[in-house]
Amino acid sequence: MKREISRRDFVKTSGALVVCFSMASLIEPFAVAQGPFDTHPSHIDPEKLDSWLAVASDGTVTAYTGKCDLGQGMFTVQTQLVAEELGVSISNVKLIQCDTSVTPDQGTTSGSQSTPTNFNTQNLAQAAATAREALVGMAAQRLGVPVDQLTVENGVVSAKSGHHVSYGELIGGKHFDIAVSSNAKRRSPSEWRVLGKPIPSMDRVALMTGTFEFVHNVHVPGMVHGRVVRPPEIGATVANVDEKSVQDVPGLIKVVVRNNFIGVVAEKQWQAAKAAKDLKVTWKPGPGLPAQQDFYEYMRKQPSRELLLVNSNDVDKKLKSASRVLKATYLHPYQAHGSIGSSCAVADVQPDHATVWSATQSVYPTQHSVSVLTALPLDRVRVIFVRGSGCYGLNAADTVSYDAALLSQAVQRPVRVQLTRQDEFISENYGTACVIEQQAGLDASGAIDVWDSETWSASFGGRPGYDKPGNVITGKLAGFDPEAITPRPAVEPTGELHNGNNAVPSYVAGCVNGKCGGAGSIRSERVLTHAVKSPFFTGPLRSPLRLQNTFAHECFMDEISSYVKADPVAYRLQHLRETRIIDVLKAAAKAANWDARPSPKSNIARTGIVTGRGIACVAYEGDNGYAALVAEVEVDQASGRVQARRLVVAHDCGPISNPEGLRNQIEGGVLQGMSRALGEEITWDDRKVTSIDWQSYHTLPLGIQLPIIECVLIDRPAAKATGAGETAITLAAAAIGNAIFDATGSRLREVPFKPDRVKAALSLRG
């Protein structure tokens, strides 16, 4: 890998002087205004075609994207997209991902937004379509043949006469110098030759042969090694650092202290690890932690920032008049991203510029944070994305990038920082703990007449964005404040329905200002959310809040259908009106050969192994993907152990760009969801986190008895493309919980469904 991509290199490799980059900077002063993707305007103008694409004289296409491959397959599928729209083969496309010097600012690769952002009618897709039209136009002039009589194949534009000209001949090495056109016609899915095909992941050979470069493999000349010393207890602050305690560690270069941030730098990694371990630090204790056993109660009592998402203003009245009211409370713990590779970054901070090699999902926001942390001007900081281990959201990739920058600045040499597993487990931005209270009123026929949902989620810090480095541990330790939660009461919802967190159940009408954006038919509806301050850092973890909320909604729906003795699928359908969620629900039930009857099973044996099936569905973020999952489980009633035997997913993400990549995401998603549902939970005592390694934080290893996973892919070529990486995982806890209920008659309302918790629930059966 090239450590410095010079402007000249780019001219050579991409054939055009694409981006006006140099460390001496041609960057305009940054405006405060928001850029196009909730970003800040970068020096690379997304309105210009040359910001996205260049064609070299040999026909090689270089494309630039601000959405990066985190292991979810975005590299392959974006390469397909460019090849498809331009009419070239994928081997002729070279994709450059997420580098503040050369790619447009597309914010953060997150929230299942990469496909919606780059595959619909804007950005990378539209740039490629614009380029194709421009090239065909140039060919028409060159060949003297009207555009509509020209065809494109493998980067060559041909007339019926046989005359032809290649892209390289038409534009090679030159700017397009035109704007991205919103009118450029996209290739229709019916014409697709590259998109829609099960193209295997392009990184697979390098991965399997151990030659792929991860950020952990970046080596910079003169690079030395850093480790950090994190506060052992939450909120502890530095009283004293005894640098003498490590003075004899060979190779030690420096002990770095900045406020409460402590790190060591040494010539070799092992020396840095030893120095970090041996360094004597006296910590002032933190404020202590609320007891874990009472934590959900504690959350409910905190001052909160309230948000009312829907309110039909008749909920209390309807609940009073309902023929029956059902209530239940669901609990979801903090969970870790727990990337298999503890996070790593390399930074080279010199007096007048900095380069950071980072697995961040957000190169531009990270550039801003590093600029703040190092006090270097923004245009002197370059952040280059290099893939890390799968992150599933805001793991420690950002914070370790800050660690590397701070340590490198202190020693003025390139520094590689490797976090330990414990560093990451005790201070990463966990997925949020949630309490979700549900109540529903039924009419005389047993249909749901009113649904009332109230949610508490614990939050602290989060994505640093462009101006909050304190949202992750390093920034906070170095003296920057996290974003504060200001308590405030709810106001009536305005505008339109916002269901980005799936706080609003699929079964309500979702009416705001007379416009009903929900997927369901229940007109009496109220959804109130509370954000309370968390004692731990939190941040997006795959399907953030959507998963927790969906667990509560889909289990509650199951409880109600059981109460009225209805089949869970039929009862869901009775309350849904959005076609796409109805279709996935029906498709999953059909593929699973759904046993239509009320839950739980009748005549359940009280001992031994019992089996059951459960279902759950979601309109992810309201409208960003649709999925349903049938789980078939067995429960060993003696041990409390739950095992899924079969997981059947029906999935609709609009036009399918790559069915192979999609299946991989669905399969991994449901299993990761199963692991989170069955075992994953952050634990703590009165001062510190106690889930600090893979023995105290329980993930499902490869050797488990795996369920059979079946995917039904619903292709909708005419629809907009949606995300697909977070849909299946959203459903696992709910479908498995519902299946456990079906098998045993016991309802588990708290994740994870650990054996002792399952046994406790079984013992409550009458």
Add this chain to the structure above:
Amino acid sequence: MASLSLKVNGRVHTVDVDPETPLLYVLSDDLQLRGPKFGCGLAQCGACTVMIRGRAVRSCVMPVSAVKEQEVTTLEGLGTPEKPHAIQQAFIDEGAAQCGFCLSGVILTAKALLDENPKASDEQIREAMSKVLCRCFAHTRMMRAIKLYQRRRA
């Protein structure tokens, strides 16, 4: 610090390191190999796995001085991108990865088992993989790839 001689993937290297240094750090920092990776540093996940004398070894907790004359094989020592080893080919054919960070543990642990016991039962394969982690949960494809390799080598 001490000068040590280390045979890795068919080549002999001389490195100047503290003999207590975990083998992983020597492989990834001094020799700049990309196969074995720092996952947990606690021998709990498998990402640092290498093969020594046909066995899968977790290099993050093995002092480099303990290697002595034994040859170390890393994931990149099995085959090459141009000519992958049969087990790597099976993983390629099954698309058995997402981020791919864990692959040294998955592939080398399975290879060590099947080299020793080509007819390992599903139960024995599961047992061998019971301390190997993949957090993308590409489990289904990985287990399929292992079975494919087993069938092909038979």
